[in-house]
Amino acid sequence: MPGALFFIAAGVAVLGIGAIYALHHLRIRPNRVTAPTLLFWQQAVRPQQTKTLWHRRLSHRHTFALLSAIALLASLGMIADRFGQRDDRGTDVIVIDSGAAMNARTDDGRTLLAGALDQAIADVPTFGQTPAVISAGPIPLLLSPADQPAAIVRRELSSLAPRPGASAARLAIQMAAGLQGQRCGRILWYTAEPTLPEGLPQEIAQRIERRTTAAASRAAITAVAPQLTPSDSGRNVLRVTAAGATQGTLTLTARGENGITIEQPLSLQNGRAETTLALPAGAGDVSLALRGNADTAPAEAVTFKLHDPTPPTFRFVGPVPAALRAALLAFGTESPTGTIVVLNEGTPRPTGVRAAIVIQPATTAAGNEPLALTAASFQDAPLQNGDWLERARVQSVAAALPGTPLLTAGRWPAVGLERQADGATLCLSDSLVNDQADLPRRAAFPVLMQRWCDQLVGRQTATVSIPWQRSAEDPLWAGPGDVAVRQTIAVADTPAAPPNESAALATPGDIRWQMPWAEIVLGGALVLAVVEGLLFAARKII
């Protein structure tokens, strides 16, 4: 919406029109004198075309002058409005921590995220220009660009909920810095974290204003992740993290559907705790409860379904890398359509098999060629094969659109899903799953494979907002009906990327000008006005 300065400029333009028209009008009515003859004057001067009433009233020169005056003043006003008030202040960006840890609760029973959102919504009117809003969940998402109506900003904030994953805080803040570009502004970081994310450049860190929420007072389970231990076949090993302000020792209790109960102490250090539970196979639905020693009722409880790790949902045909085999065996999937066959490319596919995982050979023997992420949530970032596997954020990879190559090694997809009329095939590059790769050993790999297999057999649920305000089906996060788990269940993340990872996920170039055509039209009119002025000064006939 144009600012006040534009309307002032428009008013000046209207007044200027009248003044310019009056000057033009006066100019064409000079003093009249009578001469004995025009015989010599006609040869001496170029007669101006304003001698007749027609030209005096409807001269295109006047019209051109009027339009030039309007365009000139309106251009000045619009340019001043766009740059005058904003250059000094820059763009403020709100970054909301929406990781799983924000689901911890305070004394009043509200989540930390709810408190952060209330604080952010209350702060929105205090900004001169409505800020951009970024959700710092496992994948940073731009919820609202800058300068949107405040109602839209409040709506986007109100729709946030803790995501099942750790917050990608550093990437989210770098994304905010990318939105600001060269202009300075504040990055308002609403979080329960006591410190800033590590690895931020100083120039970005000094822009951050941390708005900490109240600390979680009640203990909460913030993440449950299966761990892959090849030697633990037949067992489900879970890594559980918790957060809260409760002092003293907590008790984590896991009860399986088959009556198995495991209790384990848990002590919060600096408001956080982590432990590992090993559940035998066949536990079925598992309930985790967290309570203080003095509590009679659990402060937090979650229930989820452990997959039965017993085969034979997978049928391996030919040699298959051991790590992949172990991962698939540790976290199998129910396949209503039958067996999922795992085989190397070139091996004949058994008849009647509708779903298959095909391991494709790497394009190079060395396996060090760059891997280019083509997932929708990432800009192109060439990475080395081995390096990527060390730094990969599996959740980020998992957020790719269905059917989109998740990773590419040169021109070949490292992971891809192909659908045929009679089934589907999940293609994995050998470079990802061979015995030298550590992707299968990552904590989230089994869940990743589970999701890919769910997609392979046609089970897809849930939608997720991805950057650029588009929504798409997310095949790799469980929907409400898939697994009976609350949002506190998260996939364990991999170590954060080192500081030299590629920076912002959004660039100032992504922020489109709202009305580029206006600048083009007014710029052209400005050129016409300059030309008309020069011609007028030279007394040429237009």
Next chain:
Amino acid sequence: MPVFVLVDGSASMHLPESPGGPTRYATAARLAAAVASAAVSAQNPLRLVISDGNEGPAPRAVTGRRGLVRVLADLAHEDRPAAGPGPAAAVRAVLPALAAMGRGVLVIVSDFFEPAGVDALIDALRLVDQRLLLLRVTQPTDARPELTEDLEIEDCETGQRLSVSPDSGAIERYVAAYRSYFDTLEAYAAARGAVSRSFDASTDTLSQLEQLFPAGVLSL
């Protein structure tokens, strides 16, 4: 020798250079009176026509003092309508009378501003068989007018208007056009042996008559 005096009575002759200032016609009338007086004194038949756009009977020859007085009275009558054709049309209008007069002298007293151009004027003068005496009445700003601001100039005879601006070169182009016009006329007059004289309307006429009557005699 018969003398035919044609006095230009068009609007341009009656236009003063400044309000209340002398008109060309006043000078023209004095010149015509001087010529008429000289002609009558020398017993030359005189015919005088004031070209004012009105068609009148063919001019009769004037002789004697009584006829001269009548002529002078006609010349002095400045209340007549300031109208009339350009000099070329005026010449063509008196051609029948000139033909009836036979050999003699045609004296034209005018500013010689022919709207159709000098060529049209010369074409008309070529039709005159008599000897020519061209008496041009000028104003000081005829040759180089002053132009310091944008003006709208109206032709007093045609009503046509022209807006002019004092851009560089306008005055020089006017002067060049003016000189070209009268140089052409002078060249024609010299070529056919005609006498051409100029008289400034802003200056006393009597003091300028010496150029017309050197040694007190009008020689043609």
